[in-house]
Amino acid sequence: MADEESKQGEEAKPNTMQLKVVSQDGTEVFFKCKPDTKLEKLMRAFCQRQGVAMESVRFLFDGNRIRENQTPNELEMEDGDSIDVVVAQVGGTPTTR
Amino acid sequence: MPSKRKARADPISIDLCNTDDEDDGTAAVAAAVDATKPAAGRRSSRIASQARKPDEAVLLHFPSEDAKERITLTYADVRRLKSGARGAAPETLLLSDNLVDLYIKYLSGPPQQLCAKFIPGLDEKSRSHVHMFSAFFLKRLKTTITKGLSMHTMMKWNENKVLFTHLRAFLEFYWARQFESRPIEGYPRSGRPLADEPLPPPNEPPCVPPPQPPTRPKRVRYGASSSDVATRRAASLSTAEVLGRRRASRGVGGAASEPIDADACADPLVDALDGENSSLSGGRPLRRAAKQSMQRIEWLKSDEEAWREVDRQQEGRGVRQRRSTATARTEAMEEADAKKARREFEAREATKSDRQVARLRRGDSAPVASSTTVPAMAPREATGDAQALAMAPREATVGDAQAADEAEDVVLLMVAEEGPTVEAMVAAEEGAADQDTVGAQVGAPKDHLEVEEETWFSTERMPNIILKKVPQQKNDYDCGLYMLTFIEQLAAAEELPSFETADGLIAHFSGATLPKQEAIDEKRANFYKGVFKLAEAQSQPDDPIVHSDWDGEELEEPRPGKRQRGGRAGALAGDGAGGTGDPAVPVVTSVE
Numbered sequence: 185m186a187d188e189e190s191k192q193g194e195e196a197k198p199n200t201m202q203l204k205v206v207s208q209d210g211t212e213v214f215f216k217c218k219p220d221t222k223l224e225k226l227m228r229a230f231c232q233r234q235g236v237a238m239e240s241v242r243f244l245f246d247g248n249r250i251r252e253n254q255t256p257n258e259l260e261m262e263d264g265d266s267i268d269v270v271v272a273q274v275g276g277t278p279t280t281r
Numbered sequence: 282m283p284s285k286r287k288a289r290a291d292p293i294s295i296d297l298c299n300t301d302d303e304d305d306g307t308a309a310v311a312a313a314v315d316a317t318k319p320a321a322g323r324r325s326s327r328i329a330s331q332a333r334k335p336d337e338a339v340l341l342h343f344p345s346e347d348a349k350e351r352i353t354l355t356y357a358d359v360r361r362l363k364s365g366a367r368g369a370a371p372e373t374l375l376l377s378d379n380l381v382d383l384y385i386k387y388l389s390g391p392p393q394q395l396c397a398k399f400i401p402g403l404d405e406k407s408r409s410h411v412h413m414f415s416a417f418f419l420k421r422l423k424t425t426i427t428k429g430l431s432m433h434t435m436m437k438w439n440e441n442k443v444l445f446t447h448l449r450a451f452l453e454f455y456w457a458r459q460f461e462s463r464p465i466e467g468y469p470r471s472g473r474p475l476a477d478e479p480l481p482p483p484n485e486p487p488c489v490p491p492p493q494p495p496t497r498p499k500r501v502r503y504g505a506s507s508s509d510v511a512t513r514r515a516a517s518l519s520t521a522e523v524l525g526r527r528r529a530s531r532g533v534g535g536a537a538s539e540p541i542d543a544d545a546c547a548d549p550l551v552d553a554l555d556g557e558n559s560s561l562s563g564g565r566p567l568r569r570a571a572k573q574s575m576q577r578i579e580w581l582k583s584d585e586e587a588w589r590e591v592d593r594q595q596e597g598r599g600v601r602q603r604r605s606t607a608t609a610r611t612e613a614m615e616e617a618d619a620k621k622a623r624r625e626f627e628a629r630e631a632t633k634s635d636r637q638v639a640r641l642r643r644g645d646s647a648p649v650a651s652s653t654t655v656p657a658m659a660p661r662e663a664t665g666d667a668q669a670l671a672m673a674p675r676e677a678t679v680g681d682a683q684a685a686d687e688a689e690d691v692v693l694l695m696v697a698e699e700g701p702t703v704e705a706m707v708a709a710e711e712g713a714a715d716q717d718t719v720g721a722q723v724g725a726p727k728d729h730l731e732v733e734e735e736t737w738f739s740t741e742r743m744p745n746i747i748l749k750k751v752p753q754q755k756n757d758y759d760c761g762l763y764m765l766t767f768i769e770q771l772a773a774a775e776e777l778p779s780f781e782t783a784d785g786l787i788a789h790f791s792g793a794t795l796p797k798q799e800a801i802d803e804k805r806a807n808f809y810k811g812v813f814k815l816a817e818a819q820s821q822p823d824d825p826i827v828h829s830d831w832d833g834e835e836l837e838e839p840r841p842g843k844r845q846r847g848g849r850a851g852a853l854a855g856d857g858a859g860g861t862g863d864p865a866v867p868v869v870t871s872v873e
Contacts (some may be wrong), residue, residue, distance in 0.1 A: 202294075208420065208421075210424070212293070213293045213294075213295065214293065214294040214295065215294070215295050215296075215297055216294065216295070216296040216297060217297040218297075221297060225297055226297060229295050229297060230295075233293070233295065239337050239355070242378070242417065244415075244417060244421075247415060247417070247418065247421070248349075248350040248415075249350060249351070249352065249382075249415075251349075251351065268417075268421060270417045270420060270421065272377065272378055272379075273377070273378045273416065273417075273420070274361070274375040274376060274377050274378070274761075
C-alpha cells in the first residue's frame with residue numbers, strides 16, 4: 185500500500201485521483217476526487233448528471249456494491265480505476281410470450 | 282471519420298475536489314455537475330435529491346450495516362415477496378436484484394440462527410465448493426463482450442479467485458469472439474448506419490476496431506419515469522449468478538494442469554496490435570509498450586517487485602498523458618488525446634490486473650495457479666448494437682461450474698426463459714417418457730441465445746461455456762425463486778454427474794425432484810419471514826420494523842422480546858389493513 189501512496193504522490197496534483205464511472209451502455213464519466221472523499225459524493229454527482237435516482241442504480245467496484253460512506257482509500261481504489269454503474273433489475277420474464 | 286471522432290471526443294469529467302467534503306456539500310456537487318452539462322441537456326437534479334419515499338426506507342443491511350459488501354434491502358424490495366396468490370400484478374412480485382443478492386449472500390455464509398428456520402441455507406460442505414456471483418455478473422459480462430470492454434475489469438469481479446480459475450474459459454470466449462465474430466458484429470443488425478469508415482476486410486486481424494457509429498451512444502436514463510423503469514425492468518436481464526464448483530482435492534498441482542497458454546494468447550494480440558497500426562494513426566508507442574509489457578509479464582510472472590516496476594513504467598506514460606488531458610478535459614480536449622488517453626487507460630488497467638494476478642498468486646496459490654498471465658488489452662473501440670442486445674428479454678443465470686474431475690472448467694449458463702415447467706416435466710415423466718427425452722427437452726438451448734444474441738454468445742465460440750434451459754414455473758412471477766431454488770439444489774446435491782457437460786447436470790434433476798409450485802410459494806413466504814427475522818436482529822428501538830405490508834399468514838414464533846411490541850403489533854395490524862385491500866398497493870406505515 186505504501187507503493188500506492190507514493191504513486192499518488194507522483195500525480196501532478198497531489199492527493200487527487202481520477203475515477204471512471206462506466207455505465208451499462210458504455211458511457212464513461214470521469215471523476216476527480218480525493219482518496220478520502222466519501223463515494224456518496226461521486227454517486228450523487230453521477231446520478232444528478234444522468235438524471236437518475238440514486239435508488240435505481242447500483243455502483244459496483246470489482247463487482248461489489250459500494251456503500252455511500254466508503255472512500256476510495258477504504259476500497260483500495262487506485263487512480264484510474266473504474267466503477268460500474270448498473271441499473272437495478274428485477275428477475276423474471278413472463279412464461280407466456 | 283469525423284463523426285467517429287466526435288462520438289468519442291468529449292469524455293465527461295467532473296471535478297469533485299473543489300467541493301466541500303462535508304455532507305452538506307451537495308450544492309457544491311450539483312454545481313460541479315452542472316458545470317459539465319451542456320446547457321440544453323440539463324436536467325433537473327430534483328430527481329436524485331428528492332426525499333426518501335417510504336418505499337425506499339431501509340429494512341435491513343445484510344450481513345450487517347458495517348459490512349464491507351453489504352446488501353441493503355428496502356421495504357420496496359421485501360414487498361416483492363408477497364404471496365403471488367392474491368392477485369398482485371406479476372411484475373410487482375418479481376425478485377429484485379437486492380433480494381437475489383441477499384439470498385445469494387445468505388447462501389454463501391453460515392445460516393443465521395434466527396433465520397435458519399425459514400431459510401435453511403447451505404451446509405459448510407456445499408458452501409465450500411460453491412461460489413455465486415451477484416445478479417449483475419452476467420449483464421456485466423455481456424456488456425464487456427458486446428462492447429469490447431476490458432476483460433480485465435471483469436476478471437476482478439467478485440471473488441477474483443473464482444474468476445481466475447476460469448480465466449481460460451473467459452479468454453477463449455473473448456479471443457474467439459475477437460477472431461470470429463467481427464464480421465457479424467457490425468452495426469447493420471441494429472439498422473444503424475455505418476460510419477464513414479469501411480468495415481475491416483474479413484481477413485484482417487480481428488482486433489481491428491470496428492468503425493464507430495456516427496452518433497454517440499444513446500444515454501440510458503435509468504429510471505427516468507416509472508413506466509420507463511417498468512418497461513426496462515421487465516425487459517432486462519435478471520438473476521445472474523455463478524456457481525463455481527471447486528474440487529476440494531484440486532490443489533496447486535491440479536490447477537496447474539491447465540495453465541493459460543501465454544504464447545497462444547500473446548501472439549494473436551501482437552498480431553492484432555500490428556494490424557491495428559494499419560488502420561489507426563497514433564498510439565504506436567503504446568502498442569510497443571504493450572508488447573514489451575507482455576513480454577515482461579512472461580518473464581517476470583510472480584515477482585512482485587518486478588511487476589511494480591513494469592507498472593510504474595507503464596503508468597508513468599499513462600499518467601502524464603491522462604493528467605495533461607484531464608485538466609482540460611471538460612470541453613475542448615483534443616480528439617487524438619482522448620483516444621490516446623483511453624488507450625493508455627486501457628493499458629494501465631491491463632497492467633493493474635496483471636499485478637493483481639501476481640498478488641493473488643502470492644496470497645492464494647491454489648486457484649490462481651491455473652492462470653498464468655493476462656495478456657495486454659485489445660483495443661476497445663468497439664461499440665455495437667449492444668443496447669438492443671442488452672434489452673433482449675431474457676432471464677439467465679450463469680452457473681460457473683468447475684469440473685468435478687480432471688475435465689476442464691465448465692461454465693454453465695442457465696436460462697430460465699422458455700424452459701419446461703416442472704409440472705410439464707413431471708407429466709412427461711409420469712407419462713412413461715424416458716428420462717432422456719426430458720433431459721433433451723430441458724437442455725436444448727442452442728436455438729435460443731444463438732438466434733437471439735449470436736453476437737455475444739455461441740457454444741461453438743466458447744466450448745467451455747454451456748447454455749441450458751432450466752425448469753421453470755407456471756406463473757409469471759416466480760422465475761427468480763425457481764432459479765434460486767435450482768441453484769440451491771445444485772449446490773446442495775450430494776452427488777452430481779460429471780461437470781463435463783451440463784446435459785447430465787441439469788437432466789440430473791428430474792421433475793419429481795424439483796420443487797412444485799406449492800413449495801415455491803412456501804419458499805416465497807419463508808424468504809419473507811427470514812428477511813424479517815434478519816431485520817429484527819438489526820432493528821433499532823427508535824426505528825422499528827413495520828410488517829404492515831405482509832399479506833400472508835401471520836409470522837410464526839414470537840419474536841425476541843426486544844423488538845416484539847412494535848413489530849408484532851405492526852404485523853397484526855398489517856394483516857388486517859394491507860392484506861385484503863389492494864394487494865398491489867400495500868399499506869405502508871413505515872416509522873421513520
